[in-house]
Amino acid sequence: MAEQPIFEALSPHEAMRAAIAVLRSVQPQIAGMSDAETVSFAPLAEELGRLTDGVRVRTAGEIDARSDRMLDERLSAQHGCRNGIELLER
Structure with a gap:
C-alpha cells in the first residue's frame, strides 16, 4: 500500500x-x-522514532551550519548565542 502524503x-511547521x-x-x-495490535504497532513506533531522530539531527545540523563563525549573519548571533550548540540548548 502506497503512503499518502497527507x-x-x-x-x-x-x-x-x-x-x-x-x-x-x-x-x-x-x-x-489487543496483543496482536500491540506487536504489529511496535515496528511502526520504531520507524517513527527513527524518522523523528532524523528530523532532529537534520535541524540541529542546519542550525549549526547557519551559525558558522565564517558567516556574516550567524543564526546563533541573531538569537544572542555564541554558536549553534548554545542556540539549541536554549
Whole structure:
C-alpha cells in the first residue's frame, strides 16, 4: 500500500504540529490494543522514532551550519548565542 502524503499541502511547521496532535491522540489508545495490535504497532513506533531522530539531527545540523563563525549573519548571533550548540540548548 502506497503512503499518502497527507501533510503535503502544509508548511513544515504546520505538518509537524498536525503530526504532534495525531500522536497525542494515539498514545492513550495503546493500552487498549489487543496483543496482536500491540506487536504489529511496535515496528511502526520504531520507524517513527527513527524518522523523528532524523528530523532532529537534520535541524540541529542546519542550525549549526547557519551559525558558522565564517558567516556574516550567524543564526546563533541573531538569537544572542555564541554558536549553534548554545542556540539549541536554549
